Amino acid sequence: MxxxxxxxxxxxxxxxxxxxxxxxxxxxxxxxxxxxxxxxxxxxxxxxxxxxxxxxxxxxxxxxxxxxxxxxxxxxxxxxxxxxxxxxxxxxxxxxxxxxxxxxxxxxxxxxxxxxxYSSATFYRIKINQQEVxxxxxxxxxxxxxxxxxxxxxxxxxxxxxxxxxxxxxxxxxxxxxxxxxxxxxxxxxxxxxxxxxxxxxxxxxxxxxFKPFRFPSPCQIELQLNDTVRAQQVALIPGSKMIDGRTVSYKANNFLDGYKFILLAATLGSAAGKTYQ
Incomplete structure (x- = not known):
């Protein structure tokens, strides 16, 4: 086959x-x-x-x-x-x-x-359901x-x-x-x-x-630690996100795929912020 x-x-x-x-x-x-x-x-x-x-x-x-x-x-x-x-x-x-x-x-x-x-310019740490990934x-x-x-x-x-x-x-x-x-x-x-x-x-x-598929349980809690406060402030503009401290933003997704899309968008915003605000 x-x-x-x-x-x-x-x-x-x-x-x-x-x-x-x-x-x-x-x-x-x-x-x-x-x-x-x-x-x-x-x-x-x-x-x-x-x-x-x-x-x-x-x-x-x-x-x-x-x-x-x-x-x-x-x-x-x-x-x-x-x-x-x-x-x-x-x-x-x-x-x-x-x-x-x-x-x-x-x-x-x-x-x-x-x-x-994912992005050395944007992220220092990514956690999914409190697990660093x-x-x-x-x-x-x-x-x-x-x-x-x-x-x-x-x-x-x-x-x-x-x-x-x-x-x-x-x-x-x-x-x-x-x-x-x-x-x-x-x-x-x-x-x-x-x-x-x-x-x-x-x-x-x-x-x-x-082999078995690897999955995170739903809902998914995403926590992003950004490289600086400028990137974090921009990522925190994403609807549904919450700023935890100066460099940390969290997001609760209904499922992992939605959480993954949040990570990708945050990477793009963070990269743009780093180039724009200096």
Missing amino acids: NKKFFISVDYEGIGGTVSWQEFSQEPARFRKLMANEVTAVIEGIREAYPESAIVICDAHGLGHDLLFEELPFGVMVVRGSPRQYSMIDTIDKTFDLLYFVGYHSKAGTVASTMDHT DEAMINAAVAGHFGVPLGFVSGDDKLIASVKQVFGKEIETVITKYSRSRFAALTRHPKDIGAEIKAKAKNAALKINT
């Missing part, structure tokens, strides 16, 4: 990457590394399901960074911005399994390479809304430790590097990473029926 797979790829958890500065200086080099890791996932999936349908979402920045022409033929790629579901756009109930490639730890994680949560949890919950489970995650060691704690040991994971600080890491060789990603991606596909 043919299956349908969704891959969301970010930059900060790709093997070898340690800063945003180096990406701006050598974009072609690091885009190639992103493409190589995604290719390994595709190859692993296709060993398990040769006729599978695969959609890849370029989930870094504005969605312009994945060298999609370097990928194996027969896949579809989501590029550009804005999008309805940001890092996981076009996800719906027709997909069977979700993969995260190049993911990273949440903002505030100690000594974790390029730690942030990272991008993997947020995006997995979007997929979970549609009944799609997470089966695979690759990224730095700090992220993988969190993934196993949140999603369970059955999730297939690959550590691409060992974080030393926000802008330093002990990284593995790309070929070693690629070989393990391919094997683990295949394993996830083969045990596709063992």
